[in-house]
Amino acid sequence: MTSSVRVLGIDPGLTRCGIGIVDVRADRSATLVHVGVARSDPAAPIEVRLAAIAAGIRAAVDAHAPEVVAVERVFAQHNRQTVMGTAQASGIALLVAGERGLPAATHTPSEVKAAITGYGSADKRQVQAMVARVLRLDALPTPADAADALAIALCHAWRRPLGPVGGGAALTPAQRAWAQAERRARS
C-alpha cells in the first residue's frame, strides 16, 4: 500500500445513490477527491434505473481511479418497501467494483457511525458534521446521501489499518491521540 489510499464510498439507493471518494493517509488525515450522487428517475422502469446508477458509479471510478470500494450494508429487516431497490443498487456498486478488479467491502450503518464519531448511535447530523470537519469542507456536502458516502469511505479507510476508533486499551498511541482529537472536535 502507498502512503495514502483512495477509497470510493457508496451509499446505495435507487433514486439517489451517494458517491464519495477520499484520499486517506496513514496518519488518518483525509482529502476530498469527489462527491456526488447518481440519480435515477423514479418513473422509469427498474432496468433503466439500475443502468443509470451503474453508469454514474462507473463514471466516478473511471474519472478518479479509487483503489478500493466500500458500500453501506443493507438489511432485509429495515424499510421493506425500499429495501429491495437499495439491495439491488448495492449489488450494482459491488458489481462495478468486481468488474474493475477492485476489492470491495461492506460496512453497517453503526460501524460507519462508530468509525466517524466514536459511537455507533450517533445521529446523521453528527456524522455529517464530523465528515465536513475531517475533510476541511466549508459546508456539509448535500444531499445527505453524498455526505453519507464520504462517511462510508472514511470508515473503511480508518477501520482497515487501525481498527475501530475508541477501542480503549487496544489503541496504539497514535490511535489514542486521534481519538482525543476527535473528542475535542466533537465537544
Place this chain on the structure above:
Amino acid sequence: MTSSVRVLGIDPGLTRCGIGIVDVRADRSATLVHVGVARSDPAAPIEVRLAAIAAGIRAAVDAHAPEVVAVERVFAQHNRQTVMGTAQASGIALLVAGERGLPAATHTPSEVKAAITGYGSADKRQVQAMVARVLRLDALPTPADAADALAIALCHAWRRPLGPVGGGAALTPAQRAWAQAERRARS
C-alpha cells in the same frame, strides 16, 4: 411484435442463477432456445461473485439475443440469510437488460406457478414437469434453477398477450382452449 417472442427468464441467485431462453408463438406454443446456470464460487468475495453472474447473463444475451427479460421477484421477508444475495443477483439481471436496451419485468413465484400450471400453489415438481411437457423435453432440465428460469420465461410470454391462465369468464375462446389443453396435459 413478430409472430413469436424470444424471452430470457432469470431465476436469480448468487451461487446458481438460472438462465432460460424460449421462443413463444402467438398460439402459446414454445421452443427451447437455451437453458443453463451462471455460477459463482461461494468462497469468492461478493464483488467477484456478482461479476461472474453478470458475465454469465451477458454471455447468454449476446449468444441468443432475447427481446425481453423476465426475472423472478425477490421478497424481503423470505429466507433472510440469502435474500440479500438473491436481491443483488436480481438487480444484476435487470441491469444487464437495461444496459442492452431490453425491456424487463418481474413476476412473483405464485404468478409463475399460476401461469404454468393454472394454480398458484403448485409445487416445484409440477411446474417443472409442465415446463418439460410444453417444451417437449425428454427430461426435466437440471439443476432446478435452470428449469425455474424456463418457467419464468414462459410465464412472462403467456401473461403478456393473453393475461393470466384460468381466469374463467374473462378468457377469450383461444385462452379457454389453451386452459383446457393444459388441464388435459396435467391429468
